[in-house]
Amino acid sequence: MDFTADITKVKELLDKARNVLIVTHENPTDDSMGSALALYLGLTSLGKKVAVACPDPMTVSLSNYVGANKVVSELSKKNFVISLDYVEGSIEKVSYNIEGATFNLVIEPRPGFEPFDQNKVHFSHASTAADCIFSVDTIHLGGLKKLYEDDKSLFAGKPVINIDRHPNNAVYGQVNIVNPQASTTAEVVAQLLSGIGAQLTVDIATNILNALHGATNMFQGTNVTARVFELAAVCVKAGGKRFGTTKSATSEEVSMGEHVGSDILKTEVAPRIAAVSQTESIVTPRVAPQTAPADWLKPKIFKSSTLL
Numbered sequence: 001m002d003f004t005a006d007i008t009k010v011k012e013l014l015d016k017a018r019n020v021l022i023v024t025h026e027n028p029t030d031d032s033m034g035s036a037l038a039l040y041l042g043l044t045s046l047g048k049k050v051a052v053a054c055p056d057p058m059t060v061s062l063s064n065y066v067g068a069n070k071v072v073s074e075l076s077k078k079n080f081v082i083s084l085d086y087v088e089g090s091i092e093k094v095s096y097n098i099e100g101a102t103f104n105l106v107i108e109p110r111p112g113f114e115p116f117d118q119n120k121v122h123f124s125h126a127s128t129a130a131d132c133i134f135s136v137d138t139i140h141l142g143g144l145k146k147l148y149e150d151d152k153s154l155f156a157g158k159p160v161i162n163i164d165r166h167p168n169n170a171v172y173g174q175v176n177i178v179n180p181q182a183s184t185t186a187e188v189v190a191q192l193l194s195g196i197g198a199q200l201t202v203d204i205a206t207n208i209l210n211a212l213h214g215a216t217n218m219f220q221g222t223n224v225t226a227r228v229f230e231l232a233a234v235c236v237k238a239g240g241k242r243f244g245t246t247k248s249a250t251s252e253e254v255s256m257g258e259h260v261g262s263d264i265l266k267t268e269v270a271p272r273i274a275a276v277s278q279t280e281s282i283v284t285p286r287v288a289p290q291t292a293p294a295d296w297l298k299p300k301i302f303k304s305s306t307l308l
Helices: 003-018 030-045 152-157 185-195 202-215 228-237 251-260 271-281
Strands: 019-024 049-053 079-084 091-099 100-108 121-126 132-136 160-163 174-179
Touching: 003 132, 003 174, 003 185, 019 030, 030 049, 030 132, 030 185, 030 202, 100 251, 160 185, 185 202, 185 228, 202 228
Parallel strands: 019 049, 019 132, 132 160, 160 174
Antiparallel strands: 079 121, 091 100
């Protein structure tokens, strides 16, 4: 995976896109939903109109994610489309008029071209408006179930950006940001958001932090790497909060975040940072969240003797 080249492609697609669709697989998880909604918040902050869909309804356990109320389980097909076989330059003017309860679409042919014929008219229903599609934490398009099966033409006709961490991903996107070395898809989404210039807000940090927490079994799973703790530290420093807690970052968590700095994916920090998951029961003074730097995930060399 050439991350720099992939980010450039994503930026090019987003520059042309006004409407963006984010989809994720059936049976949503902390990783899939936290990642999808962090991406939703990031793209919205960049001025995009974003829709989020999952084939299964949201569960109560996932309802705390910021933006959970925006997730739909079906793609809309409300637009009625009239298609006409067309030869370049054959239309002089298109207009409409309403006669009582009848809507008339009037197509005037240009002189020298054949008149339009009813046999050349086609009707269909259009789905959710989307200039590009982000597929999150989904190994193959079949995992989207009815979202894909009911509207395959949408996925065939729009560029798909595939974001995942599973080694058996089918690499089905026009752009494939798939990192099998990542413990969670949330890590991949975080790096993508940083790459396209999205700021790490409190809400994005909260979604990513809880996705990491849930996907790694409270940072105790066998898939936990140092990078997971580094990303968690950056999110805590930015004001991210664990669900079920009302406090901001503890002084210990903020201190850890300061040591980590802006690079969270290219450094190696000892697993003993895992103690951060145990600080939730510690009663400490509230510490105001700090603003993450613009390059909060930009790779750089990190050296420290204080944590090892």
